Amino acid sequence: MAVCVAVIAKENYPLYIRTIPTENELKFHYTVHTCLDVIEEKVSSVGKSSNDLRELYLGLLYPTEDYKVYGYVTNTKVKFVIVVESSNTQMRDNEIRNMFKTLHNAYVDMLCNPFYTPGENVKSKAFDNTVNQMMIQD
Amino acid sequence: MADDFIFDFLHMEIVNFVQRTTSPDDKDKVISKLEQMGYRVGQSLIEKFTRESPRFSSELDIIKFVCKDLWNGVYKKQVDNLRTNHQGVYVLQDNKFRLLTQMSSGKQYMEAAPQYLAFPCGLIRGGLANLGVNCVVTAEVSTMPACKFQVMIQRT
Numbered sequence: 001m002a003v004c005v006a007v008i009a010k011e012n013y014p015l016y017i018r019t020i021p022t023e024n025e026l027k028f029h030y031t032v033h034t035c036l037d038v039i040e041e042k043v044s045s046v047g048k049s050s051n052d053l054r055e056l057y058l059g060l061l062y063p064t065e066d067y068k069v070y071g072y073v074t075n076t077k078v079k080f081v082i083v084v085e086s087s088n089t090q091m092r093d094n095e096i097r098n099m100f101k102t103l104h105n106a107y108v109d110m111l112c113n114p115f116y117t118p119g120e121n122v123k124s125k126a127f128d129n130t131v132n133q134m135m136i137q138d
Numbered sequence: 139m140a141d142d143f144i145f146d147f148l149h150m151e152i153v154n155f156v157q158r159t160t161s162p163d164d165k166d167k168v169i170s171k172l173e174q175m176g177y178r179v180g181q182s183l184i185e186k187f188t189r190e191s192p193r194f195s196s197e198l199d200i201i202k203f204v205c206k207d208l209w210n211g212v213y214k215k216q217v218d219n220l221r222t223n224h225q226g227v228y229v230l231q232d233n234k235f236r237l238l239t240q241m242s243s244g245k246q247y248m249e250a251a252p253q254y255l256a257f258p259c260g261l262i263r264g265g266l267a268n269l270g271v272n273c274v275v276t277a278e279v280s281t282m283p284a285c286k287f288q289v290m291i292q293r294t
Binding site: 010043054055056073074075076077104105107108111112118 | 178181182184185186188189191192193194195268269270
């Protein structure tokens with residue numbers, strides 16, 4: 001499944017990044033960082049062309065040699081990024097979509113926790129568990 | 139049946155509680171406390187309500203969402219009238235504002251109205267802020283239970 005899951009605040013700073021434990025975790029941080037430009041571009045094009053995508057799911061942002069990066073932006077401009085391995089060919093678009101949906105639901109539940117201050121880093125265990133389930137099954 | 143009124147009663151108690159725990163000569167503090175509560179609630183609420191809705195294309199789209207969906211979710215009705223000058227000022231008019239209907243239908247208790255409108259103002263402001271629209275929200279009552287909310291967008 002996913003090798004990296006990230007949540008980015010509307011002001012574009014990371015709220016949560018989780019990667020599989022490897023020696024080059026920093027590379028994933030870099031990948032997530034670079035995809036922000038692509039997200040920005042896709043979101044700002046909404047409303048300009050007639051065949052725009054008004055869905056929250058943005059689809060494949062860009063493929064690299066080893067990974068595919070998918071994006072999702074909520075109405076409140078919080079960005080979710082999921083990175084999967086390119087070799088993982090049986091991952092369908094629909095599955096990714098469902099993963100984002102689960103992630104979004106978990107995020108909303110987390111935000112409704114009175115002990116969380118909006119804009120803070122995510123430390124919720126429930127949210128952690130949801131992400132865990134996306135990462136492990138391999 | 140009863141769950142329709144739970145929020146109303148809770149809100150009355152919140153106002154009551156904040157009033158009791160703040161010194162009586164500090165009326166502004168009561169208002170600002172209630173407004174802040176509304177802000178936090180609005181932030182979470184809008185996150186929940188916009189979960190399924192498609193992406194908004196414009197500011198007006200966002201305001202319309204507040205008038206329809208947010209109002210429906212919180213007050214079980216829609217805003218009766220929305221007016222704008224197309225320069226960042228929107229006036230949302232509700233002819234039978236839910237939180238005021240229990241109080242009076244006339245001029246009685248007029249001076250108490252601001253306390254009961256602070257939370258809703260914060261709610262709108264918090265919701266809009268989370269959607270990326272920074273604004274100032276003020277409320278205005280001429281005859282209860284009608285109420286006007288003025289949303290002034292802050293552009294930087």
